[in-house]
């Protein structure tokens with residue numbers, strides 16, 4: 001894997017993580033898959049990659065997510081870089097879910113770690129994971145098969161998914177927005193709004209913008225081309241601008257945050273919606289669907 005050597009991660013953290021990772025096992029996994037054939041099964045040939053995605057390295061890996069190395073190394077590294085513990089961090093998004101979802105979309109699902117947790121938490125729901133990297137989807141699919149979870153994996157762009165309006169009652173994204181320029185994050189939130197039915201919920205787990213602003217070195221640990229502009233922004237404000245109501249951000253283990261909101265009725269009294277802020281986590285709401293949800297179509 002081609003990596004830059006000048007990030008704090010490459011100089012200090014990576015050698016430590018390498019000690020903890022079973023590189024033989026990783027190599028065995030890498031060699032056990034015909035990556036191009038597997039990726040071709042997911043690849044949507046007409047998908048146009050956004051410039052911010054195809055022009056940058058992420059985490060110091062040249063070519064970003066356009067190679068199998070990124071997909072193979074993602075989980076082994078991520079388990080050590082989400083303090084205090086990867087599962088606890090991801091659980092923050094699951095715990096923020098206030099609806100009883102029947103159709104869930106996980107945008108920028110990557111290797112599917114959060115997608116799998118969503119399916120485990122809501123086994124009756126139809127769950128779709130969508131990502132721009134076919135290699136990440138290959139790993140996600142293998143993990144779901146191993147766990148015996150029925151999840152649909154789609155190669156697509158979160159800004160323009162191709163699903164019909166009101167296809168979902170929960171749209172989630174974990175660790176996506178610190179990797180997208182704010183204009184793209186805002187456009188993903190507008191697409192999420194379109195995809196949700198009235199009463200549907202959006203839930204975004206990512207770095208704590210306030211903490212990142214106060215602790216600049218955290219934005220320099222990894223090679224993350226858009227993290228500083230992410231830190232300077234406000235997911236709260238972006239959600240409000242997309243039309244969401246009852247927007248709420250909760251700090252999660254200091255370095256993370258979970259932002260959630262609801263799609264209101266057109267012209268709905270915002271005071272009525274803000275009552276949703278006092279949602280009891282155990283008191284799940286059912287979105288205002290008529291029970292006749294449109295079928296899930298493949299993205300355009």
Ligand SMILES: C[S@@+](CC[C@H](N)C(=O)[O-])C[C@H]1O[C@@H](n2cnc3c(N)ncnc32)[C@H](O)[C@@H]1O
Nearest residue numbers: 065108109110131132133136156157158174175
């Ligand atoms: C840091 S990873 C997070 C993966 C996963 N959600 C997780 O929690 O581990 C970011 C992922 O977002 C994907 N991604 C970035 N921009 C995207 C977009 N516009 N549409 C879909 N996926 C995107 C990348 O391919 C990558 O898999």
